[in-house]
Amino acid sequence: MNIGETISFFRKKLKFRQKELVNDYMESSSISRIEQGKQSIKVDALIEILNQMSLTVEEFFAKCLTDKSQDEWRKLFYECAENPNKDSAKKELLRYYDSVRLKDKSLKEWVNYLNIKVYFSRLWDEIDAISIKELDEVFYYLKSKDYYQQYDYVIISNMILLMKDDQQEYLLSRAIPIQDEASRTDEVKKNACQILINLITSRIYRKDFVGAKKYLQKTETLAISKTDYRLALNIEYLKNLLGYLITGEMFYMKNIQTYIILLEFVGDEQTLKAVKEEVKVLTYTNTNTVKIDENDFPIGILK
Numbered sequence: 001m002n003i004g005e006t007i008s009f010f011r012k013k014l015k016f017r018q019k020e021l022v023n024d025y026m027e028s029s030s031i032s033r034i035e036q037g038k039q040s041i042k043v044d045a046l047i048e049i050l051n052q053m054s055l056t057v058e059e060f061f062a063k064c065l066t067d068k069s070q071d072e073w074r075k076l077f078y079e080c081a082e083n084p085n086k087d088s089a090k091k092e093l094l095r096y097y098d099s100v101r102l103k104d105k106s107l108k109e110w111v112n113y114l115n116i117k118v119y120f121s122r123l124w125d126e127i128d129a130i131s132i133k134e135l136d137e138v139f140y141y142l143k144s145k146d147y148y149q150q151y152d153y154v155i156i157s158n159m160i161l162l163m164k165d166d167q168q169e170y171l172l173s174r175a176i177p178i179q180d181e182a183s184r185t186d187e188v189k190k191n192a193c194q195i196l197i198n199l200i201t202s203r204i205y206r207k208d209f210v211g212a213k214k215y216l217q218k219t220e221t222l223a224i225s226k227t228d229y230r231l232a233l234n235i236e237y238l239k240n241l242l243g244y245l246i247t248g249e250m251f252y253m254k255n256i257q258t259y260i261i262l263l264e265f266v267g268d269e270q271t272l273k274a275v276k277e278e279v280k281v282l283t284y285t286n287t288n289t290v291k292i293d294e295n296d297f298p299i300g301i302l303k
Contacts, residue, residue: 081119
């Protein structure tokens with residue numbers, strides 16, 4: 001639905017007449033034209049209409065899909081991530097990749113393109129790894145920005161581990177604390193938290209436990225790390241994984257097993273498989289049996 005159709009949908013469902021939505025910004029005839037798609041609407045007028053119907057902005061825009069193509073792309077991306085060998089989905093994502101690869105990209109297309117390369121270059125021969133040139137382009141683009149928007153946080157979250165350590169620290173200092181955090185969407189806040197989760201994971205794989213502790217402490221500055229249960233549980237898992245690797249105490253391993261049981265309970269098969277493999281690799285004592293590549297760690301990408 002477009003904005004006009006969504007206004008009409010809620011007005012009829014909530015039994016409002018058009019004249020009841022008249023406000024300082026528009027007349028009854030204007031509302032009729034907006035619902036028919038014959039007239040645009042200003043933000044102030046839309047907010048006033050939502051207030052009159054006691055609708056939240058989130059509820060309204062959940063019905064009004066303003067970016068359907070991106071929603072479909074995200075669905076396809078995660079379908080491929082969960083089942084990389086599903087031929088039909090893979091072909092569709094590769095078609096998208098080829099369609100944007102050589103063109104002048106919008107920021108949204110650039111982010112999608114980079115995300116495909118970051119995640120699927122390890123899985124599919126058709127996708128090249130991120131190049132040094134692309135890494136430089138990303139870093140200097142982010143360095144030039146005065147204000148990070150949602151897509152910027154997505155780029156940082158998914159690509160920060162490919163950067164040099166000094167670049168990682170610079171981008172982290174720019175991304176957190178979040179500017180205007182109180183007025184930001186949960187998606188921005190979640191991606192900011194995912195930046196730290198990815199950094200913690202990379203430091204654990206490097207056996208840089210001091211660095212991992214530092215980033216774990218920084219998660220406490222983000223409210224979303226406590227209110228979003230997926231993120232909160234992930235952080236607690238990393239705390240216990242780090243505790244076990246440092247001390248070897250079974251208390252931490254029992255907490256890790258509890259996390260695994262919770263993943264089984266909610267049916268998060270993708271995360272469950274990744275965590276089981278990670279725990280097996282990182283906690284094996286026989287280094288002759290399991291070889292850990294400190295640069296070969298999973299990059300968490302938000303759903």
